[in-house]
Amino acid sequence: MRWVRTIAVAGAASALLAGCPFPIPSGYEFISRENVGDGVPVFIKTGITTREEVMMRLGEPDAVAVDDSWLAYASAYGLGGMGLVVFAGGGAGGVAGWQTRYRRLILRFDELGVVSHPNFESKTCTEYGGGMGAKGDYTKPCLDIWGEDTPATHGLSAKRRW
Amino acid sequence: MISRTFLLVALVAALAGCASTPPIGKKDLLTFLHDGKTTREDVMLHLAEPSAIFEGGRIITYRLDEDEGGYTIAGARTQGWCCKYSLVLSFDEKGVLRRHSLVRVKELLQ
Numbered sequence: 001m002r003w004v005r006t007i008a009v010a011g012a013a014s015a016l017l018a019g020c021p022f023p024i025p026s027g028y029e030f031i032s033r034e035n036v037g038d039g040v041p042v043f044i045k046t047g048i049t050t051r052e053e054v055m056m057r058l059g060e061p062d063a064v065a066v067d068d069s070w071l072a073y074a075s076a077y078g079l080g081g082m083g084l085v086v087f088a089g090g091g092a093g094g095v096a097g098w099q100t101r102y103r104r105l106i107l108r109f110d111e112l113g114v115v116s117h118p119n120f121e122s123k124t125c126t127e128y129g130g131g132m133g134a135k136g137d138y139t140k141p142c143l144d145i146w147g148e149d150t151p152a153t154h155g156l157s158a159k160r161r162w
Numbered sequence: 163m164i165s166r167t168f169l170l171v172a173l174v175a176a177l178a179g180c181a182s183t184p185p186i187g188k189k190d191l192l193t194f195l196h197d198g199k200t201t202r203e204d205v206m207l208h209l210a211e212p213s214a215i216f217e218g219g220r221i222i223t224y225r226l227d228e229d230e231g232g233y234t235i236a237g238a239r240t241q242g243w244c245c246k247y248s249l250v251l252s253f254d255e256k257g258v259l260r261r262h263s264l265v266r267v268k269e270l271l272q
Binding site for chain 2: 058113
């Protein structure tokens, strides 16, 4: 009966070492807003639309300048992916890869509070993450939806700290 | 008798696990808002501190969520969207509500 025990031990070891794949469904990231469309909204007209009108239509922005000279609205939508959970050596870990589509609308205003430079950006990137036990890491988003980079990358005034 | 009591307790415990949180929202939370009448003070008294202030206080915003009972005001502002709605209010130079808009930012209806 030694062969039965050998098969049982081998089977158990294989089950423990084998990864369990799981799909990552598509959908907006939990902390993302969902009302950023593809492109500059048609209601926004340079030289005409006011800051008030923008906010009445899109709501509170995700990022704003200390002097209100620009506002940013952004979203992150996961396009899905695959993950793998691995159990080994009494611990557990996992790796995953997924695609995320980022959208960011940056609106600059003149001193009268009228849109002067509307700018829409969209990027789709593949991201990875992984971890073992309590340690893990993941790739940095290819577009910052909180607008931390906006002053430097767009030559704008500093972002307000809430 | 003991087994019947035990079964009753077990049943109650099992059902309690299925119970959902009772709604805390208020359907009439925003009914006090009237353009041209409501003042900034009225708004602060009803809704407390706004989540953000723009143009020196001329425009203020609140974050609201919704349950079966109605609307609820979100707590302190955090990075990222917790809630379904953004309430935007603009005031005139006398502090009277000029315009307001309840914008749906999450779970958009298709």
